[in-house]
Structure formats: C-alpha cells, structure tokens
Amino acid sequence: MEYNQEKKKxxxxxELSELDRFALDFLGIIERFTDYVVISGYVSILLGRSxxxxxxxxxxxxxxxxxxxxxxxxxxxxxxxxxxxxxxxEIFSYLEEGLAVRFSYEKxxxxxxxxxxxxxxxxxxxxxxxxxxxLPKGSIKISSLERHIAFKKYYLKSDKDKEDAKHIEEVFxxxxxxxxxxxxxxxxxxxxxxxxx
Amino acid sequence: MQENKRVFxxxxxxxxxxxxxxxxxxxxxxxxxxxxEWSRQQNMLINSQIKPRVSIKEKAEN
Numbered sequence: 277m278e279y280n281q282e283k284k285k286x287x288x289x290x291e292l293s294e295l296d297r298f299a300l301d302f303l304g305i306i307e308r309f310t311d312y313v314v315i316s317g318y319v320s321i322l323l324g325r326s327x328x329x330x331x332x333x334x335x336x337x338x339x340x341x342x343x344x345x346x347x348x349x350x351x352x353x354x355x356x357x358x359x360x361x362x363x364x365x366e367i368f369s370y371l372e373e374g375l376a377v378r379f380s381y382e383k384x385x386x387x388x389x390x391x392x393x394x395x396x397x398x399x400x401x402x403x404x405x406x407x408x409x410x411l412p413k414g415s416i417k418i419s420s421l422e423r424h425i426a427f428k429k430y431y432l433k434s435d436k437d438k439e440d441a442k443h444i445e446e447v448f449x450x451x452x453x454x455x456x457x458x459x460x461x462x463x464x465x466x467x468x469x470x471x472x473x
Numbered sequence: 474m475q476e477n478k479r480v481f482x483x484x485x486x487x488x489x490x491x492x493x494x495x496x497x498x499x500x501x502x503x504x505x506x507x508x509x510e511w512s513r514q515q516n517m518l519i520n521s522q523i524k525p526r527v528s529i530k531e532k533a534e535n
Contacts, residue, residue, distance in 0.1 A: 277503070277508055289507070289509060290508045290511075291509055293515065293520055294519060294520050294523040294526070298523070298526075321515075321519070323503075324511055324512070326514075326515055327518070328522050384524070387523055435489065435492070439493065439496045443496050443499070443500050446500030446501065446504070447500045447503050447504055
C-alpha cells in the first residue's frame, strides 16, 4: 500500500473481498446523490485488518427530502432494501432525528451499510480531511487516519476498536500525525463531557 | 517493491496481550508483503462469512 499524504490518497492493489464489492456497489449509487465518507471498522478492514464486520458505517452530507427520495429509489432499483422501514418518509425522519439507517442487498441483512447524517461540527469535519483509497476496481472515501484512530481510541474505546486503531498506527506508523490525533482527542473529550459521558 | 520477509510474533502473557501482539504482527505482515498476498489471506476470512454475489458493476460489464 502506498499512502501519499499530500494527495490524501492510498493506493491499494488488494484482491477485492465480497465486502469490498458490496461497498463499491452501494457507494457507487450514494455518490450520485450526496457526499459520503466511510468511518469506523471497515476503514481498518479495507486497509488490511484481519477481522470481519457485518456493517459498514458512513456519514452522508445532509440532503433534502427530495434528494433522499431520488437516492432511495436508485438504491431500490439496484437491489438494495432498508432494514429499518420501507416508507421513505419514515426512513428520512430517522435520519433527521440523528439515527442511523441500514441498507442491505434484497433478501439479506448481512452485510449492511449504516448511514447517518453528521450530528455536529466534529462529525462534519470528516468531509474536510477524507482520504481516497484507490482499489483495482474503483475508489472509496475514508476518514483521515488520524480521525479514525482518535475516534477508535478515545470515543468508541472497546478492545476491538483499540485493535482497529493499533492496526492503522502500525501499518502507517511514520505517516501518522500525532499532533492532529491529540487535538481530536481534546475535541472528543469535550464532546463527551458535554454529553455527560 | 515491498520486501517479502518472514516476520515473527511475540507470544502474549495473557489473551489481551496476545491479541495485541497478533495485531502488531499482522500489521507488519501487511507492511512487508504485497497487497495481493495479505489480501488473499484476509479474504479467506471475510469471504467465508459473506455470500458471494455478482456486483452491480460486474453485471453491467457483462
């Protein structure tokens, strides 16, 4: 894997997994309607972590009801279904309430995509420093490695999350900006404090 | 060109340490081996749990 920090691009000549194919299928539709950034576990898995997941988490930029309607119809047409509800009004209202909604291929529930709108400035910043991972058959936008590590270590904090962070720290060791991680750590701490966590 | 060399894992004193040591070992493996090589092994794990499906892109190409 080659990480060009200046261009914010990782070139990965990996053999695509079924999870990668699912991701490319789904994201190819999403990006026709709004911006997205993949966050959390799949970022580590895409970049080599030796584990499986049942879901891929993404932030999508806030969209209008009409834009959502178009996106939902395109997803249905392509063979995806929403696990949480069928009516688009209901699905959209979940998103507006700050909840995540899940989509999978028709007649299956795993793997699935978990979509949500960013809920505050810290979440929204994911769209300003994302990285593009170039794969043999397409590309995927992921959160910056520093943001990924900071959220795994200081927000999610389970053993699995800490291991996900460790994998990225070890693979990209010399290219990680620890000043940025420490700044994010403070922002996460403040957010946790404000939320009473 | 990445160097393909044998890497070794230090056994952990308990399960947690052993897991972290494996994460470090595997990360080093990823760093020192070609993408095709580590991903082929990783895919044995992933693809054993996810049903293969003809992707939309592949359907279109055919």
